[in-house]
Amino acid sequence: MQPISAVNDFVVKFANVNGSGSASANELFARSVLRMGVPVASRNIFPSNIQGLPTWYEVRVSGDGWLGRRGGVDLMVAMNPQTWDKDLAEIDKGGYLLYDSTKPIPASRFRKDLTLLPVPLTDICNHAYSDPRQRQLFKNIIYVGVLVFALDMDLAAVKWLIAEQFESKKKLIAPNLQALDFGYDYAREHLLGICGLKVKRQDKVGDRIFIGGNDAAGLGAVYGGATVCAWYPITPSTSLAEAFTKHCKRFRVDPATKKNKFAILQAEDEIAAIGMVLGANWNGARAFTATSGPGISLMQELFGFSYYAEIPAVVFDIQRGGPSTGMPTRTQQSDLMLAAYSGHGDTKHVLLFPEDPREAFEFAAAAFDLAERLQTLVLVMMDLDIGMNDWLCKPLAWDKDRKYDRGKVMTAEELEAGKEFGRYLDVDGDAIPYRTLPGTHPTKGAYFTRGSSHDRYARYSEDGGVYVEVMQRLLQKFETAKSLVPKPVLHKAKEPAKFGAIYFGSTSAAMGEALAALDDHGLHIDALRVRAFPFSEEVVEFINAHEQIFVVEQNRDAQLQKMIVNECAIDPARFISILHYDGTPVTARFIIKAIADRVNVGKAREAAE
């Protein structure tokens, strides 16, 4: 078996034990590759656990800039005896295995086709350190040192990164550099010329940044003018509220008074969190919560209230594996239908589907404009893959002249001038009424907000006709939303295509790669990345322009496809579902193979090989 030989195109996977301090070392490795101008895609695959269970970190090195999971592993850093067999089985034929060789491992536990990179990590640590904690932590840095040599990486760049990382804790710099050298030197002496995988300096990273989606969305909420955040801890959304807190502490503290231009509250549960969000938005502040599937389930009653009483609200749903508690630390796109029609009675909500952290930032800010313009709930549908992983993406952008769209809020001056106010009166023909904020005017513009049926002037009414009128206007308002939400993005194939593909969110990264591979092999597929619900006209036009449509989703039940069938009145037979829902991010290999299986064309098969 020929060992794999590859430059800037391979996958390194780290198998660790949760709580062993491996995360920062693994991230150091990923960032080091980036510093050499080579794109990486990194993903944490972690357990719902604080200490002891297996955790993995996957780094795809891709000179071509493909950022989805590729599938397969070329080099495994196997640091967890519990998962040894499974980890070894996952390595591609002819791949590499870096492991701790301190204790002898019987030959039967290895695969013959693998090239071994044995390093006595425990031994090195036991000699160098007396403190058990240091022995554990520096083991991780030592294997990074080994990789830096084995993959022919730039040692100086890694050292520079370490210095940057510990800038605020300078005394940690020297021991980390020393540990890195232990690994590097050991590899130079014992592993010279063994590894066929190489990182070669490129200039493919450009001005791109490496950021997590929850971090970016939290920043987007700061830029978008959110002042109130109420939340309840739930994986994988917690770090969004924490990021918002972090960014607020940096940017929103009045320098003179040291007081906060924000109010963040950890609520007692998700119901209270959304209650606070509604109360704050009703009162004119931009307020949001971040949650995941179980939280969405709990919030539904107040989602319906937001829809019917027309109160703006922004909710980030960082989707995880459902149903029920499901897979809290795995990714899925399985809350779509729940979110879109959440609440009893006839309800519909605006959904946004960011594809990566950059768009999470953009949509986070946009969500507040949309919510206030439309006076309704807007859900930003992220997922664990976007939220909790660092992605290489274009720099975040903000127009310096951008103003917030605070929607239709009638002022005291307008009321005083005698402008007619009816809370649910459609004056402009776009089905969006005006609202007033509490405390605006002593004698005009007060109204009673209620979830019970009401007329155009917010008065209680059980009259069927009055009720239907409001419900019809809400439908019309949803039509207005179609023209305001982000438009879908079209990717044309190299040549005219009879096949189309629709996808959204984090599938984007793997999808781009799969489409390019299929295109190269002569299977041409036009693709449309849907970015919002309700679906705009472009979605219907795209479907009509193609014979068959693949809909690629990370859920079991083809939820986006069903929503399209439902909302756009399209024959279900036009669609072919490509579904990936095991909790890991979808890979290009999976998409290519699934499409090849369906069309059964030789050229697609080739691509799949």
Added chain:
Amino acid sequence: MTYIAKPKLHHPGLPTNKLGFTRRDYEGRISTLCAGCGHDSISAALVQACFELDIAPHRVAKLSGIGCSSKTPDYFLGQSHGFNSVHGRMPSVLTGASMANRDLIYLGVSGDGDSASIGFGQFAHCMRRGVNMVYICENNGVYGLTKGQFSATADKGSKAKGGAVNSDSAIDLASLALLMGASFVARSFSGDKKQLVPLIKAAIAHKGSAVLDVISPCVTFNNHAGSTKSFDFVRDHNEAVNKLDFVPPEKEITVDYEPGTTEVVRQHDGSFLKLAKLHSDYDPSDRVAALTYLQERAAAGEVVTGLLYIDATAPDLHEHLGTVDAPLNRMNEKELCPGADMLETINAEYR
């Protein structure tokens, strides 16, 4: 506010307050509750209190949950914004509203079903946080809108109209409020306007979570012999610990009280509460003693009313959060957005 209210047409003899409003300007729509309902008396007390305090009605936000009590905000302060939320969730909605704009007066109106059952958690948590609000629980021990089921505040052994006997222990919201850290706890009776109006005024002037547990008999489903929330029962077993006089900030108390029998509390806004002690051993500044006293009297079958506890110096939610003095709800790009140049710096940090 720069807007001066136009007085409504009214009887020329009707007294006006400092803002030129009559008591009628604080009224709302006509109540749809049963004739004689205790809740309507509470609405009337609220109207009276706001009128006497010279509060601009539009500076009040009234929020409620679901139930008979929660319908009442439509029946008072017609010039105030109202929010009739969902069952048991008024505290969270009000908390969010308060976070958005600290300048308004927040009246939370709820009932025993809304607060002691479905909303038990939210009731407790908004007390813990010190949300600056008046929390009025119109407590009748019964689900009125669904026709007479026991609520969680119904006393053990009390009888429903149809004869069923409640076997569950009662939740005492006043005790719970004390335990959860409310800084103003009072109990009153809807039929005792003389006690209720000054308590409401004191609660409004209080900065922090002010809880008023108001026993408010349900004339239709819970006003019969065997009920411990009936007019007759409460009148017979009412034990007031003090008699409250509310003195607005500008009228400083210098003389006019007899040391030993009267206690004066100065609140954040400078107002004074003058408490004529009816029970010499009752100290409303001692949370532990208040809890003990409530338990002792309840065991003796009495309903203790009056100002049960006050901590006039307790910090409220906004102090905990360290928010700026200006309301958050009207801040815009200039105050809130770090800007395009800063984003360049941020981008560089992620490379």
